[in-house]
Amino acid sequence: MALENKGETHKTDVIIIGAGPVGLFAVFELGLLDMKAHLVDILDKPGGQCSELYPEKPIYDIPAWPVITGQDLTDRLMEQIVPFNPVFHLGQMAQSLQKLDNGHWQLVTSEGTVIEAPVVVVAAGGGSFVPKKPLLPNLESYEGKSVFYAVRKMEQFRGKKILIAGGGDSALDWALNLQPIAAEVALVHRRDDFRAAPDSVNKMRELVAAGKMKLHIADVKSLEGADGQLSGVGANSKAEGDFIIPCDTLLAFYGLTMKLGPIAEFGLNLHENLIPVDTEKFETQTPTIFSIGDINYYPGKLKLILSGFHEAALMAQQAFRYVYPDKKLRFQYTTSSSALQEKLGVSDKAA
Amino acid sequence: MKLYVTDQGGVTHELEGIEGWRVMEIIRDYGLPIKAECGGCCTCATCHVYVDKEWLDKLYPMRDDEQDALDNAFDVHDNSRLSCQILMSESLDGLKVTLAPGTEP
Numbered sequence: 001m002a003l004e005n006k007g008e009t010h011k012t013d014v015i016i017i018g019a020g021p022v023g024l025f026a027v028f029e030l031g032l033l034d035m036k037a038h039l040v041d042i043l044d045k046p047g048g049q050c051s052e053l054y055p056e057k058p059i060y061d062i063p064a065w066p067v068i069t070g071q072d073l074t075d076r077l078m079e080q081i082v083p084f085n086p087v088f089h090l091g092q093m094a095q096s097l098q099k100l101d102n103g104h105w106q107l108v109t110s111e112g113t114v115i116e117a118p119v120v121v122v123a124a125g126g127g128s129f130v131p132k133k134p135l136l137p138n139l140e141s142y143e144g145k146s147v148f149y150a151v152r153k154m155e156q157f158r159g160k161k162i163l164i165a166g167g168g169d170s171a172l173d174w175a176l177n178l179q180p181i182a183a184e185v186a187l188v189h190r191r192d193d194f195r196a197a198p199d200s201v202n203k204m205r206e207l208v209a210a211g212k213m214k215l216h217i218a219d220v221k222s223l224e225g226a227d228g229q230l231s232g233v234g235a236n237s238k239a240e241g242d243f244i245i246p247c248d249t250l251l252a253f254y255g256l257t258m259k260l261g262p263i264a265e266f267g268l269n270l271h272e273n274l275i276p277v278d279t280e281k282f283e284t285q286t287p288t289i290f291s292i293g294d295i296n297y298y299p300g301k302l303k304l305i306l307s308g309f310h311e312a313a314l315m316a317q318q319a320f321r322y323v324y325p326d327k328k329l330r331f332q333y334t335t336s337s338s339a340l341q342e343k344l345g346v347s348d349k350a351a
Numbered sequence: 352m353k354l355y356v357t358d359q360g361g362v363t364h365e366l367e368g369i370e371g372w373r374v375m376e377i378i379r380d381y382g383l384p385i386k387a388e389c390g391g392c393c394t395c396a397t398c399h400v401y402v403d404k405e406w407l408d409k410l411y412p413m414r415d416d417e418q419d420a421l422d423n424a425f426d427v428h429d430n431s432r433l434s435c436q437i438l439m440s441e442s443l444d445g446l447k448v449t450l451a452p453g454t455e456p
């Protein structure tokens with residue numbers, strides 16, 4: 001899998017927003033028609049809902065696969081698109097989309113990566129996976145200042161009095177990683193049982209026993225402070241009742257949830273948070289921007305993987321006309337076309 | 352077979368229970384607001400409910416994965432359960448649950 005360095009400018013034929021099953025299969029359909037693709041996904045792995053929400057669950061309605069798990073489906077799709085060398089920009093939010101003077105689109109990601117292409121395919125599914133926010137009063141005024149859901153640069157937290165909320169791998173990993181550089185690290189979790197990797201849990205318990213980390217078994221209830229700067233977090237436990245944990249930084253790890261995100265600002269005339277498309281080309285009301293998979297809307301739409309695959313095939317036909325306006329498009333089967341087989345690396349000529 | 356569900360706004364609804372269905376699915380099928388983002392995979396905790404105290408002991412006990420998933424919920428109480436992990440049956444006729452904060456779609 002090709003992973004590009006963050007923060008560069010790239011030119012390609014098609015930008016695909018979302019590396020879920022439908023975005024992945026779009027690479028295949030575009031590739032058969034000689035179009036190169038770059039994919040952007042906020043997750044750090046491909047597969048969308050299939051790999052994030054139900055990797056181990058069996059799916060029974062993928063044609064010709066009587067049963068296949070979410071992760072296996074993702075792995076097979078990744079294998080199927082290898083011949084087309086797609087470039088993945090993972091861990092990045094597709095943030096803004098702008099039309100350039102030459103008629104191409106310029107997409108900028110949250111990490112500053114710039115991608116330019118004549119065609120954009122929005123395959124954003126149920127939306128981007130983003131951190132779930134704790135339900136706390138006045139949360140917004142602290143976000144980005146003293147409340148965070150991810151660690152981008154560890155240095156930012158040097159010398160801080162950090163409280164980390166959660167009991168999974170993210171919470172434990174960051175508690176362990178930040179402990180040496182922070183002034184203080186405390187962990188707050190609702191129960192004295194951690195689902196994180198046992199090794200991390202053991203290390204955490206050792207630090208707590210040595211007095212180098214604090215552990216509170218409690219619920220987080222309130223944020224204390226002013227002007228976005230935390231001075232403490234209100235907590236409650238059965239043993240201690242209400243109490244304040246002094247800190248100047250809160251890192252909250254409560255898993256992920258899907259939110260539409262920046263795509264709402266792309267000017268695509270949303271219909272109840274979905275993108276309306278035609279059913280011939282799966283193009284949005286903005287020519288050269290297509291939308292396929294769970295995120296699109298048309299009469300009779302079914303949010304099924306197989307529908308998204310079909311949409312990808314039809315989308316590619318029209319995308320070809322934009323990417324190669326002077327070329328003629330011929331319909332061919334992969335079974336019998338030696339030209340297609342060459343692209344797939346399976347022809348005698350390619351072998 | 353009845354199921355009583357109090358929504359996030361405090362209004363109680365009488366739902367027809369369906370044998371063998373997950374309580375989450377019955378709530379969603381009836382049209383009450385419930386996010387249930389992972390579709391019953393016991394990972395998202397956005398189907399979190401408070402079970403009426405008198406019914407708590409009658410439910411099948413929580414498995415570890417349900418406890419784990421509840422780590423991603425808020426305002427977890429002793430009577431917190433994930434409604435996708437409760438199967439409706441005759442023995443639960445009359446079950447009362449309240450949709451917890453964070454379950455709004």
Ligand SMILES: Cc1cc2nc3c(=O)[nH]c(=O)nc-3n(C[C@H](O)[C@H](O)[C@H](O)COP(=O)(O)OP(=O)(O)OC[C@H]3O[C@@H](n4cnc5c(N)ncnc54)[C@H](O)[C@@H]3O)c2cc1C
Binds near residue numbers: 021023123295308391
């Ligand atoms: C529990 C469960 C069971 C299911 N079972 C089946 C089944 O049996 N059969 C079936 O056909 N379907 C099933 N589905 C539905 C199926 O998973 C979806 O139809 C499918 O995942 C849609 O694929 P997609 O590529 O359109 O979107 P998704 O899988 O949602 O992927 C979209 C990707 O886009 C990314 N993204 C969105 N916006 C941005 C942005 N601005 N920047 C960067 N990245 C972004 C997201 O992070 C995500 O990774 C099931 C779903 C669930 C939850």
Ligand code: FES
Binds near residue numbers: 435
């Ligand atoms: S629906 Fe996700 S945990 Fe129940």
